[in-house]
Amino acid sequence: MKFKLSHSTTYEYNAPVSFCHNIATLRPRASKGQQLLDYQIQITPQPSEISERTDFFGNHI
């Protein structure tokens, strides 16, 4: 079976915010019974810095 998942997070602030550090744990991992076919992440406004890594348990961050 093929699944298409989408998730959206929106932040609303009371006052202007100059900077925000985030961790997104969104990307599904490849494991028994599932295989990731395609993955896209869109962030607005454009992040000035973004990086990806794998954590201690093998999740994608």
Added chain:
Amino acid sequence: MPTTTHSWLTNYRTDNRYDELFSKQGELKPYWKKLFEAFDTLGDNALTARQKDIDWLLSENGVTYNVYNDPKGMHRPWILNVMTFVLHQKEWETVTAGIQQRAELLNLILKDIYGEGKLINKGILPHEVIYGHRGFLRQCAGIDYHTEKLLSVYAADLSRGTDGRLWIVNDRTEAPSGMGYSLENRATVSKTMPEIYSRMHVQGLSGFFQELNRMLVNACPGRKENPNIVILTPGSHNETYFEHAYLASFFGYPLVQGNDLVVRDGFLWMKSLQGLKLIDVVWRRVDDAFIDPLELREDSQLGVAGLLDVVRRKNVAIINPVGSGVMENPGLIPFMPAVARYFLGEDLILPQIASWWCGQEKEKNYVLQHLSQLVVKRIDRTNRENIYFGEFLTVEQLGNLKREILARPYRFVAQEKISFSTTPNLNHDILEPRNLVSRAFCIAAKSGYSVMPGGLVRVAPDTGSIRVSNQRGGTSKDFWIVSDSPIPHEADYFWKNKSALAVSGLADLPSLTAENLYWAGRYVGRTLVTARLIRMVMRQMALVQNQNEQPDSITLQILLKSVTHLTGTYPGFAEEAEDGTLAMEKPLEEMLSVILDKNREGSLAHTIGMFSNAYYAIRNLWSSDMWRVFEDIQKLWRALEESIDPSINRILKTLNQLITRLIAFMGLIEESIMVQQGLLLYFIGLQLEQSALTITKCRSLLTIKYDKQIEYDLLEYLLTSHESLNIYRYSYRSFIELEHVLDLVLLDVEYPRSLTFMIKRLRKDVARLPHSKGGTHLISYQKLVFEAFAKLRLTASETLAKTADGETYKRAELDTLLEELSDLLYRTSRSISSTYFNHTDKQNQLFKQSFPL
């Protein structure tokens, strides 16, 4: 058995099996004998006299230790005993080798558990000991460090066992404290007993500290000549804040808090007045879990969001690396010998205190059977709470403990009771044996590890006590490693400072320090002006018959109201209170509250408290003279607070002394801190505050026209509280007129206490701030100050002294001017804050995850 001319040891009773003075055969060890013979040369009661010298020196230098929940407040004085602890070089060599070995082992374990995991895979370490420890941070796994050694700073607590050898009691790998205190102890003792010190051939400490410096420099990613190094502190409320400030000023590195730092573009930066400065190395004194609120504990105000990511990219080095806290783990003790054989093929050099980890069936059963004879700890809370002494527990407590152990056995370790050795401590002229623990320090050096020749020794607070801990009022000692032959003399604490970030310019000043200096200036100004006004008003009150009745004199009523306006202690004398009472009916009571109630915002006591906090936060910039005067002020004020029902005379006396000391303090600040270090910020704060308060004073005393006699008196009192009466008489003769007063206090361009002068000075000072443009345009706060200055220059005292026709009581022009000026100054302060201190806005956490660390 006294072997010297003096009866040092006649009263020295040791029931203890092991006292440091005596060998196994019961003879006084030769190096102790030498020490006592040296003491002989000092004469009678000499030791006690030297002890007094030490106490005095420490107090002069403000050496403190904060004890949490101490009723006397923070800043407990550090206690150092004149009787030093001595070990011979020969014995120390073995200890050094043992500590080096242990540091290397812990380093390798640390590398392995966050990396390949061989130890756990091969079963040498059970996984619960590591993964079950709160200090194991999964977020730190897999980080590739650029330094060869992970563990850069290591401390070991040692105690002498029954076999006469020194045993390891505790490992400290997170942010071990004590080096600064050892340095201070050594400096103090060598100053008070120089002859003894040189006779005993004691190894000096400066070599070790040079290596520490080199270690920090070499830790820089990318090997720069002059890396930017900072010391990260949790702040002035931390137990060992004194040490952070001390080490910062000793090495010349900026002392920063979490909010001074920010992560941008994959690098770590320090917020300074000029802008952002790149940081290469962080010597952190903040615990692991608090260091990154993004990835670790989210409620932490002490760290920097995104810091771990910068480490992963190898753009910053953190000493010790985050996650090293897992090595502070008594659960490791039973497995260390196996680890030593695996990694190094060696046996452990230094013995460890016998420990049983309850995660293993046999050991757990042994522990449960012998619970009342053992000491039980959790593997991950060895710092403070939760050490159970079996012999002191009630049956019920033992039962509870048993249940806890059975529920999660891997969390617990039992150890045999430490048999401390005892060492002599001087107590009122007599030597008493006291249990001791010593801490040795070790740092990563060019080839392996380097151990400090000495360390920090702490003894129990009295002869009967078993537990030695700073938190329970322990005493410290200097630690001497002596040899039989003279030591080649080392240059004292001097080496070329390789860091670029020694605060050498205003632009390099960390933002928080700058803000603290600014507020330090404002609070000292506020304290001084408030004290002077209150003094003047109290003097008038002293002349009144019954001080707790509404005063007849209208003048006095106006004065009292001005106190409320100046201090902001509304409703005070100016308005009716919520319950309808009028403070004016009980003026003495209200005045006492304005002076002494430290919980009342605006009161003199409250202001002094704020002043103290602001200064304590920047203590790494002080000179020792400043500390002495500061302490004087604290003592003076405490004495007044503690006195019951102080008379007006007592208060006046205290106010006089307070004012004198404040002036001394202000003079010292101007001498001791350089402009580049932020003195400019202090001046700006001071001028702003003094200007604002002058305006308030004038508004409350001069804007309403009263009867001639009242007016005359008010003018005189204003001048008195402004310390300007003499100058007035010199310039204008004895008769006091409003216009002349306005000229002197508000408009004079040359008189330092005049408002115009202060604002003129303020103009000059703000122009020197980093963002103030020298050229054609003025930045916001410059415009505001300029406008204030212009208004003052463009008016004249005759206009201000007039009252409008028809409305004969209010001097509208004066009032309007003062109101406008007040507003301009307020906006100036806001503008300066938002330009320079705004990035000190604290980080805020948006969401909290649900896995507690």
